[in-house]
Each structure stands twice: as C-alpha cells, then as structure tokens.
Amino acid sequence: MKPWASVASDLSRLFDDERVRLAMSFQTKYLGMSPFHAPSLFTILAFLEYEHGIFHAKGGLGSITKRMSEIAIELGVEIKLETEVEELIFDNKTVVGVKTNNGDYLAKKVVLNADFAHAMSTLIPDNKRKRWSNKKLESKGYSCSTFMLYLGIDKLYDKPHHQIYASEKYEENLKDITNHKITWEDPSLYVQNACITDSSLAPSGQSTLYVLVPVPNTHDSIKWDDIKDKYSEVILDTMEDKLGFENVRDSIVSKTIVTPDDWSSSDIYRGAVFNLAHSLDQMLWRRPQNRFEEFNNLFLVGGGTHPGSGLPTIFESGRITSKLILSDLGLEPDWNGIDIWFGDLKKPKVVKPVA
Numbered sequence: 001m002k003p004w005a006s007v008a009s010d011l012s013r014l015f016d017d018e019r020v021r022l023a024m025s026f027q028t029k030y031l032g033m034s035p036f037h038a039p040s041l042f043t044i045l046a047f048l049e050y051e052h053g054i055f056h057a058k059g060g061l062g063s064i065t066k067r068m069s070e071i072a073i074e075l076g077v078e079i080k081l082e083t084e085v086e087e088l089i090f091d092n093k094t095v096v097g098v099k100t101n102n103g104d105y106l107a108k109k110v111v112l113n114a115d116f117a118h119a120m121s122t123l124i125p126d127n128k129r130k131r132w133s134n135k136k137l138e139s140k141g142y143s144c145s146t147f148m149l150y151l152g153i154d155k156l157y158d159k160p161h162h163q164i165y166a167s168e169k170y171e172e173n174l175k176d177i178t179n180h181k182i183t184w185e186d187p188s189l190y191v192q193n194a195c196i197t198d199s200s201l202a203p204s205g206q207s208t209l210y211v212l213v214p215v216p217n218t219h220d221s222i223k224w225d226d227i228k229d230k231y232s233e234v235i236l237d238t239m240e241d242k243l244g245f246e247n248v249r250d251s252i253v254s255k256t257i258v259t260p261d262d263w264s265s266s267d268i269y270r271g272a273v274f275n276l277a278h279s280l281d282q283m284l285w286r287r288p289q290n291r292f293e294e295f296n297n298l299f300l301v302g303g304g305t306h307p308g309s310g311l312p313t314i315f316e317s318g319r320i321t322s323k324l325i326l327s328d329l330g331l332e333p334d335w336n337g338i339d340i341w342f343g344d345l346k347k348p349k350v351v352k353p354v355a
Contacts, residue, residue, distance in 0.1 A: 003039045003280060010040035022166055029190075029214055030310055032143025032274025034174040039280055054162065056197050061311065085114075087123050094296040109297050109325050113318075116276065116288055116304025117142075117269035131294060141282060142217055143274030143309070144177050145260035147224075149211035149232060152254035156207045157245055161197045164190050165242045180219040182227070184234060189213045191243055206253070209245070211235060217260055217270040224259035232257055274310075275303035283308070290321045299325060 002010065007028055011021045025035035027045035057064050069079060080102070089097040089104060097106035112119055117137045126134045167173040167188045176183045195207035202208050213235055216222065232255075239245040260271035269275075276282050288305045292298040301318045303309030308317075326333050 003041050005040040007035040007038045007040050007042055009036075010043060011035075022170065026164060026166060030274075031278045032145075032214070032272065032309070033277060033279075034178065036171065036174060037178075038278065039283070042278070056161065056194065058198050059200055060194070060198075085123065088112075088298070090128070090295070093294075095298040109299060109328065111299045111301060111321060111325070112292070113301045115268045116300065116302060118267045121269070122267075129294060132288065137269070141277035141279055142270050142272035143277050144214050145217040145263055145271040146258075146273055147213040147215045147228075147231060147235070147260070148256075148258035149209070149235060150254075150256040150258070151209040151211065151248075151252055152202070153207045153209055153248075153251045154253050155205065155251055156195055157193055157209075159191075159193045159196065159244060161193055162190070163193070163243050164188075165238065177214055177216050180216040180221060182215060182222065182231065184231075187213055187234065187238060189235060189238060191239060191245070209239075209248075211239065215260060217272045218264045222260075224261045228257050228259050276309075278308055290317060291324050 007025050008021070011024050015021050015024065024043065024046040027049060028035045028038040028042055030045060031038060031042065033042075059066075073079065080100075084101045086099045086101060088095050088110065089099055089106070095110045097104055098110065112123075114123070117140070120129060120132050121134050121137060165188060167183065167186045169186060170188060173183045173186070173188050190212045192210040192212075193207065194210065195201050236248055239248055263271035263273055276287060280286075284306065287308065288300055290300055290306055292300050299321045301314070301321045303314050303317075305317050306320070307313050323333065
C-alpha cells in the first residue's frame with residue numbers, strides 16, 4: 001500500500017506493456033482524474049470492474065432515482081418540485097431550515113445534496129464559513145469536466161454497449177486537460193451504445209448514443225459556444241474512424257451538446273462534473289464530512305462529500321448521512337443485509353444480516 005504513488009507509477013512496477021497499463025488505469029477517468037495524478041489506491045477500480053463486471057439499470061440510470069422517489073413518496077415524503085432554494089436559514093451556528101422561492105421551510109435536520117462548492121458559495125454567506133470560505137474553495141483541486149453528445153440514431157449499431165477509445169498520445173491528451181487545453185487531434189472518448197442491451201431506451205428500430213469526452217473544467221481562455229459545433233465534428237470523425245460507427249452523421253435524428261460552460265450554468269462549480277479531485281489531501285476524512293463540520297444540523301450527500309464521486313459512492317454517502325440522522329433521532333433503520341455503520345467515521349461496526 002503506497003498511496004503516495006500514482007496509479008500510473010504503481011502499474012509500471014507490475015506491467016511492462018503500455019497497453020496493459022492503459023487497460024488497468026483508464027478507470028481513474030470515472031473520478032475525473034488522470035492516472036498520473038490519481039493515488040495508487042484507485043487501482044482497485046480496475047479490479048472491481050474486471051472481477052465483478054458492469055451492470056446496466058434498465059431504463060437508464062435515471063430509472064434508479066425515479067424509483068427511489070416513488071418509494072419515498074410511498075413512505076410519506078412530500079417532494080416539492082420547481083422550488084428553488086435561495087439560502088439556508090441560521091440560528092447562530094445551527095441550520096434551522098431553507099429559504100425558497102415558495103417560502104421558508106423549517107426542519108430539525110437539513111440535508112444538502114447540491115454540488116458542494118457551488119452550494120457553499122451561493123447558499124451560505126462567506127463570512128459564516130472558515131474552513132470552506134470562498135477563498136479556500138477557489139484554492140482546492142477539482143476534477144476535469146466533460147464535453148457530451150447525446151445522439152438519437154435512426155438505427156441500431158451492432159457495437160458493444162461500452163467502447164473506450166484512448167488517444168495514441170494518451171499522456172499528452174491528459175496533460176492538455178490539466179493545462180486547460182483542448183485536444184483537437186486524436187482526442188480520447190467514451191461511447192455508450194446502450195440500446196444493444198436495453199431496447200426500452202429508444203423507439204423500435206432506433207437507438208441512442210451517449211458520447212463523453214474528458215476536457216478541462218471551465219477557464220476564461222475557452223469559449224465553448226464559439227467552438228462546440230466544430231469540436232462535435234471532430235468527435236464524430238473519431239467515432240467513425242476509431243470505433244466503427246459508420247456514416248453516423250447520416251443516422252442522427254437528434255443531437256444535444258453539453259459543454260463545461262453548460263455544466264457550470266447548471267450549478268456545478270467550474271463545470272467539474274466529478275467534483276473535488278480525489279487527491280490525497282482531499283480524500284476520506286479530508287473531504288467535507290457527511291455531518292458537516294462547520295454548522296449544527298447540516299448534513300451533506302453527493303460527490304463533493306465523503307466518500308467521494310461516482311454513482312455507487314454517492315448513494316453510499318446518502319446511506320451514511322441517513323444513518324447519522326436516524327441515530328440522532330433515536331431511530332433504528334429496518335434495513336436487511338450487511339450494513340456498515342460509520343457513525344462519525346470512527347470505529348466502524350459491522351451489523352450482522354437479518355435472517
């Protein structure tokens with residue numbers, strides 16, 4: 001265990017072939033990080049993926065949260081849509097509710113699931129924050145962003161559900177992202193052809209393609225509105241030439257482009273879709289805690305808090321926060337299976353499965 005080493009340097013000890021090292025390291029992109037910067041602990045991602053496989057939620061990932069909301073409503077939860085939170089309401093150092101465009105809501109416990117840095121800098125006055133002041137937020141490391149194409153296709157490509165293309169200048173491509181440069185020649189990208197697995201995602205005989213390109217987070221030197229159409233053509237060329245999506249332009253019936261500027265406009269700090277970077281100084285207990293340390297009765301969930309970004313990890317942050325709140329309220333959750341009780345991230349205790 002040498003967490004101070006990078007994923008790339010750790011793999012170089014074990015594998016001579018650069019292609020094998022790439023196959024064991026591209027998973028750090030799930031964290032929005034380069035394998036040359038991500039701590040070597042994250043080689044576990046490749047193991048998990050190759051040992052246990054990748055699962056697809058029928059109907060797409062959005063079906064998971066939709067079903068969760070239905071269960072919540074069945075349990076008596078009232079969900080308020082189109083209700084923008086404008087700021088948190090404080091009583092000294094205690095959060096007692098939220099101010100919204102539809103009035104105030106008071107609560108014994110408040111859970112904040114917005115992008116962490118954006119929420120801190122917009123919902124809580126700077127003079128109330130010390131550890132996470134605006135100045136300190138600006139100094140933190142953040143993940144890369146993504147350039148996205150969401151394509152509706154009038155046919156089904158006989159291609160794998162998941163395809164990843166790594167640039168022949170992979171390391172140079174990663175350096176471009178770190179240095180706020182756009183790779184115009186031979187960019188790396190990921191394409192999901194989900195309808196090959198799940199026909200429910202598109203009308204009969206048609207399909208969807210989800211295209212993700214790692215790019216720098218927002219920067220004054222990059223004006224995405226000026227270049228996004230041109231860049232999308234580069235990506236379509238790469239899909240055709242490198243991944244076999246022949247004549248893809250002729251098959252597109254709908255196209256949506258999402259840039260880092262769009263992510264930023266959607267309340268994601270710097271458009272960093274994977275949130276705070278998972279460097280050693282921003283991992284584990286050094287991330288914002290689920291029981292937020294600066295204010296009473298405020299809890300966090302999401303990629304910006306412990307344990308980190310990535311959908312399964314984010315769901316785990318929700319479970320940790322739920323247990324902390326239930327413990328405060330003196331309630332024992334009726335959950336079956338093996339659950340790890342984190343408490344305040346001290347002395348974990350394993351609860352045996354219920355028969």
